[in-house]
Amino acid sequence: ALESGIDGWLRYAELPASLCAKQHQYSSILVLDEFQTSPVYTAAKELQDGLKRILGQSLELSFDITAAQQPSIIVGTVDAFSKLGVDPPSEAFKADGFYLNTQLTNASVHIMGESERGALYGTFEFLMRLAQGNFDPVSIVSNPSVSIRWVNQWDNLDGSIERGYAGPSIFFRDGEVVEDMTRIAQFARLLSSIRLNAVVVNNVNANPKLFSEKNLRGLQRIADTMRPWGIRIGISLYFDSPREFGGLPTADPLDPDVISWWQDITAKVFEKVPDLVGYTIKANSEGQPGPLTYKRTLADGANMFARALQPYGNAIVMYRAFVYNHHLDESVWTNDRANAAVDYFKDLDGEFEDNVICQIKFGPIDFQVREPPSPLFANLRKTKFVIETQVAQEYLGQQSHYVYIAPLWKEILDFDMRIDGQPSAVRDIVCGHTNVLNIGSDTTWIGHHLSLSNLYAYGRMTWDPLSDPVDMIQDWSRLTFSLDQTVVDTITKIAMESWPTYENHSGNLGIQTLCDIIYTHYGPSPGSQDGNGWGQFTRATATSIGVDRTVATGSGNAGQYPPEVAAIFEDIDKTPDELLLWFHHVPYTHCLKSGKTVIQHFYDAHYEGAANAQTFPKEWSKLKGLIDDHRFNHVAFKLEYQAGHALVWRDSVNNFYLAKCRIPDEKNRVSNY
Ligand code: GCU
Numbered sequence: 024a025l026e027s028g029i030d031g032w033l034r035y036a037e038l039p040a041s042l043c044a045k046q047h048q049y050s051s052i053l054v055l056d057e058f059q060t061s062p063v064y065t066a067a068k069e070l071q072d073g074l075k076r077i078l079g080q081s082l083e084l085s086f087d088i089t090a091a092q093q094p095s096i097i098v099g100t101v102d103a104f105s106k107l108g109v110d111p112p113s114e115a116f117k118a119d120g121f122y123l124n125t126q127l128t129n130a131s132v133h134i135m136g137e138s139e140r141g142a143l144y145g146t147f148e149f150l151m152r153l154a155q156g157n158f159d160p161v162s163i164v165s166n167p168s169v170s171i172r173w174v175n176q177w178d179n180l181d182g183s184i185e186r187g188y189a190g191p192s193i194f195f196r197d198g199e200v201v202e203d204m205t206r207i208a209q210f211a212r213l214l215s216s217i218r219l220n221a222v223v224v225n226n227v228n229a230n231p232k233l234f235s236e237k238n239l240r241g242l243q244r245i246a247d248t249m250r251p252w253g254i255r256i257g258i259s260l261y262f263d264s265p266r267e268f269g270g271l272p273t274a275d276p277l278d279p280d281v282i283s284w285w286q287d288i289t290a291k292v293f294e295k296v297p298d299l300v301g302y303t304i305k306a307n308s309e310g311q312p313g314p315l316t317y318k319r320t321l322a323d324g325a326n327m328f329a330r331a332l333q334p335y336g337n338a339i340v341m342y343r344a345f346v347y348n349h350h351l352d353e354s355v356w357t358n359d360r361a362n363a364a365v366d367y368f369k370d371l372d373g374e375f376e377d378n379v380i381c382q383i384k385f386g387p388i389d390f391q392v393r394e395p396p397s398p399l400f401a402n403l404r405k406t407k408f409v410i411e412t413q414v415a416q417e418y419l420g421q422q423s424h425y426v427y428i429a430p431l432w433k434e435i436l437d438f439d440m441r442i443d444g445q446p447s448a449v450r451d452i453v454c455g456h457t458n459v460l461n462i463g464s465d466t467t468w469i470g471h472h473l474s475l476s477n478l479y480a481y482g483r484m485t486w487d488p489l490s491d492p493v494d495m496i497q498d499w500s501r502l503t504f505s506l507d508q509t510v511v512d513t514i515t516k517i518a519m520e521s522w523p524t525y526e527n528h529s530g531n532l533g534i535q536t537l538c539d540i541i542y543t544h545y546g547p548s549p550g551s552q553d554g555n556g557w558g559q560f561t562r563a564t565a566t567s568i569g570v571d572r573t574v575a576t577g578s579g580n581a582g583q584y585p586p587e588v589a590a591i592f593e594d595i596d597k598t599p600d601e602l603l604l605w606f607h608h609v610p611y612t613h614c615l616k617s618g619k620t621v622i623q624h625f626y627d628a629h630y631e632g633a634a635n636a637q638t639f640p641k642e643w644s645k646l647k648g649l650i651d652d653h654r655f656n657h658v659a660f661k662l663e664y665q666a667g668h669a670l671v672w673r674d675s676v677n678n679f680y681l682a683k684c685r686i687p688d689e690k691n692r693v694s695n696y
Contacts, residue, residue, distance in 0.1 A: 026651035028467040031213050032479050032502035033147075035076035035154055039506075042156040043078055047094065047130050051085040055099025055107075062139040062215075062253040066098050066146035069212075073150040094130035096149075098142050104135050111135070112164045119220070119253075120166035121145030137166075140220065140253035147216040155501045165486075171339075171380070171409055171455020172219045172485040173257070174478075175303060176462070177226040180233065185226050186415050186544075188422040189463035189470035194224050198232060200241020204248040210462060211252035217482020220300075222249070223257040223457075227305035227343065231261045231268035234288055243295035255300040257341070258292070262304065262324065263312040275317035276327040289331040301339035302328050303382070308346050321346065321367060322374040329376035341409070341457065342375075344368055344383045344399055350556035359570065359578030360558030361387035364399040373405040381408040382457060385435045387580070388559060390418050390459075391535040392526045393431075395592070395602055396449050398583035401440040407454040410435070414469075414477045415461035418536040419525060421545050422461075422470035424665045425639075425658075426525045427518035429480035429492035436488045441587040450488035456481075471661050472654050475503070476518060493519065504650045513642050517662075520635060527632025528672040532615075532624065533605030534561050534569070537676055546668075547675035562608055565684055568621065569604035581606055600624075611684045625680055626688040629673040636669035 025034050052070050056063035067084050074080045085095070088107055097104070101111045101122075112122040116137040123145045124133040134149055136142030148165065152158075177185035178192040180199065193206040201207075214222065224245060225233055232238065246256045265271040265284045275281055292299060306313025306324055314324030325342040332338040347363035364387060375381075381403060386394025390413045400408070412432055419426040436450035458481050462468045469475050480495045493515060500514040529547070530537040539548035540559050552561045562570055571577030573593050581592035591597045592606045600615045611622035619627065639662040647655055677693040687693075 026653040028472055028475075028654065029209060031468060031475050032151075032499055033213065033216055034503065035073045035150065036505075037079065038077055038153070038156055042158075048080065049074070049082055049096050049132070050093040051095045052082050053085050053088070053095045053097040055088075055097065055103035056139070057086055060247075060251050062143040062251060063099055063103075063136070065215075065251045065253075066134070066143040069143070069150065070096060070098065070146055073153070077150070077153050096132040096134065098134040098136075098146055100136050100139055100142055104133070109133065109135070114164040115166075116141075116164065117166035118170055119144065119218070120164060121148065122162075122164045123148055124162045125149075126160040126162045140215075143215055143253050144218050147218075151216070151498070151502060155498065156506055167218065167486050168450070168488055169453065169455040169485065171221075171457070172482070173221040173223065173300070173341075173409075173455070173457040174214065174219060174414075174460040174481075175223040175227065175259075175411075175457055176460055177228075177415075178224060179226050179228075180230050180238070184461055184463055185228060186417045186421075186459070187461040187463050188415075189461065189465040189468060191464050193462065193464055194245060199235075200238055200245060204244060206464060207245055207248045208252070210468075211249040211254045213468075213478070214254055214482070215252040217479055218486045219482050220253060221255045221257055222460075223259055223300075223303045223341075225259050227259045227303060228309075228311065229259040229261040229305070231264035233258060233261075234264065234268055234291070239291060239295045242292070246296040246298070250298070255298050256296060257300040257303060257339075259303040259305065260328070261311075262306045262314075262316075264288070273317065274312065276314050276319050276324045277317075282327060282331075285327060285331045289335070293335050297335075299335070299338055301332060301341060301378075303341040303343065304328060305343045305345065308343065309349055313346075320371060320374070322371045322379075325379045326374075326376045329379045332378060333376070338378065340376075340379045341382045342379055343411075344381050344397075344408075345389075345411075347558065348556070349558065351558040352556070353553060353558075353560055353562075356571065357578045358558070359572060359580055360560075361398075361570075361572060361580045362578055362583065363387075364397055365402050365583045368399055368406075369402045371406075372403050375406050379406070380454065381406050382411050383408050384411045385432070388535065391559075392418060392522075392529055393531075393533050393535070393601055393605070395533075395584075395605060396435050396438045396440065398580070400449055400452060401442050401447070401585050401588075402583065409455040409457050410449065410453045411457050411459065412481065413459040414474075414481055415459050416474060416477075417459075417544050418538060420665065420668075422474045423545075423661065424521075424525060424668065425471055425473040425517065425661065426521045427473075427480070427492070427496060428477050428522065429484065429490075429495055430519070430522050432481070432484060433488075433492055436484070439588075441585045443585070444587060447585075456485040467657070472503070472658050473514070473518070473661075476500075476514075504646075504654070507649050510646055510649050513645050517639050517642055521639075524632050524635040524639075524669070527628040528636065528669045528676070529632070530676070531628045532569075532600060532621065533602040535559055535605075537561075547672045547679075549676050549679045561604070563680075563683060567608055567610045569608040570606070571608040572606045577608070611680075611686055620686075622680060622684060622686050623689055626677055626690070626693055629677050630690075630692060633669040633673035636666045640666055
């Protein structure tokens with residue numbers, strides 16, 4: 024059903040007759056590929072389905088190239104088009120790019136892919152235009168910014184999902200790959216429509232039982248299901264698998280038996296999944312074993328996997344830079360988790376095999392509501408790296424709140440690192456994107472209908488990192504809910520206010536999301552940041568707060584950035600207010616650029632954020648009757664909860680700091696300690 028959420032933004036709701044009247048009747052869909060497992064064939068089926076649903080036109084698939092004379096929709100690769108005598112576009116094609124031409128004199132539509140996958144992307148582009156009532160003639164070439172456009176599911180073999188808030192895994196249950204591939208195919212369709220090309224299917228905290236014969240066959244079925252949608256799969260590996268699964272006495276990456284064990288297991292994996300995209304490795308992180316366990320370097324570990332993969336074409340090792348000591352001693356002023364990635368990886372630059380890519384979280388800590396970009400982006404000069412973001416709202420309300428994250432990603436991607444004094448926006452120096460995604464078996468996919476907008480925006484930003492968050496949410500709203508302008512405007516307003524709102528009531532001035540740090544990462548717990556080894560310190564005392572990351576008196580983290588950026592973060596007067604407490608430890612009475620003190624800003628921002636959250640259910644109520652009741656009610660309930668929880672956030676955080684510093688709120692709102 025259209026309201027179930029399963030189709031996400033690919034609902035293809037029937038267009039109103041007034042819009043349909045303007046468009047052409049096509050005679051058929053000409054498919055320049057007969058293999059049913061080819062993405063070109065998938066594209067043709069999608070066209071058939073989409074045109075039926077959007078325009079009410081039932082078209083036959085034709086494989087007869089003489090039909091090319093009729094006004095038909097022709098879909099295929101550039102090579103297949105050349106056999107029809109149709110030239111490639113004059114603009115350069117990049118891998119997986121597409122050319123969509125609806126301006127032909129015989130009223131045909133050409134959907135030409137640089138590859139089979141490109142043909143599928145062009146098809147979705149065409150259909151999503153129609154679904155928005157957009158019949159403007161186009162002749163466009165569209166190319167991806169990067170070739171690595173992945174997502175990482177953190178699914179466990181038992182069917183649970185780490186940081187998952189939308190029901191059990193669609194991939195695994197009871198230790199094994201599921202039998203029924205229906206949801207996996209539906210998921211592949213969504214990913215493909217936003218031009219993502221790979222999914223790592225299991226948790227980075229990986230289980231070696233993934234290598235059981237049965238699970239290898241299961242991985243094969245997953246790969247076979249997703250391949251027609253142009254999606255490749257990857258897997259996360261447990262570093263100690265040779266010991267725990269293979270029965271070897273060690274997992275030392277330089278041990279010949281260990282090396283050949285990984286070669287053998289890799290051969291078995293590739294026998295089942297010949298186009299595996301690669302291995303993702305979380306090692307020496309949060310209790311995971313890794314090369315350091317065996318007194319080897321991180322590069323030794325990464326290179327062992329890289330060499331095992333080299334016989335298999337373009338397979339990649341995604342080696343996560345999320346390596347840090349989670350037993351950090353807070354009593355040492357200069358101890359700083361934010362330094363860890365550069366400390367561990369900078370000196371290894373140049374020591375990695377070519378097919379190793381470093382996977383770097385967008386900020387130095389962990390998906391907080393506000394962080395500067397990771398300084399590691401500016402410290403790897405010879406090693407390729409991707410940026411890791413998170414659609415999963417782990418620290419952003421866990422899909423019980425709605426936070427539209429595209430504006431946060433955009434700030435990071437647009438940040439100019441000034442490497443060697445040259446323009447070096449993060450978006451231009453990464454070689455790709457990956458994203459921690461937590462879709463589950465829930466029909467909303469993600470636990471909150473609005474939160475799926477983050478997945479949609481993520482896909483579009485990987486293709487074109489200059490994509491505008493407003494344009495994306497508007498398109499998404501039209502495709503997901505309705506073409507009605509009130510619907511589009513209301514969702515856009517809520518979405519664009521959601522990140523500042525959440526930041527205001529959860530943790531501002533760069534102090535991080537003040538949630539429970541020890542386990543849930545949900546709900547206010549500003550006292551939990553300090554007094555443990557996780558390193559998400561605020562260093563709040565009775566008189567002062569913030570982490571001194573300056574070179575002059577602190578951890579030196581500001582100095583991990585290139586000089587022009589370091590000069591800003593090192594200097595309290597130049598550091599923007601929103602990152603003040605990230606880089607500086609100041610009295611609560613320190614005066615911000617706004618003229619307010621830090622503590623008054625805390626009080627005010629928490630009131631503003633919570634007050635703004637109260638407007639969301641009211642805004643949403645305008646949509647009653649404009650969208651289906653089912654989804655209207657689901658979102659209304661969630662936004663009502665969000666508004667209530669924002670008040671809890673406000674009062675918990677404000678009361679905590681009032682109790683700590685005893686400086687009254689100028690407006691006398693915060694009082695009960
Ligand atoms: C966070 C998250 C963990 C996860 C880790 C990672 O710390 O809370 O659940 O395992 O990141 O990215 O590896």
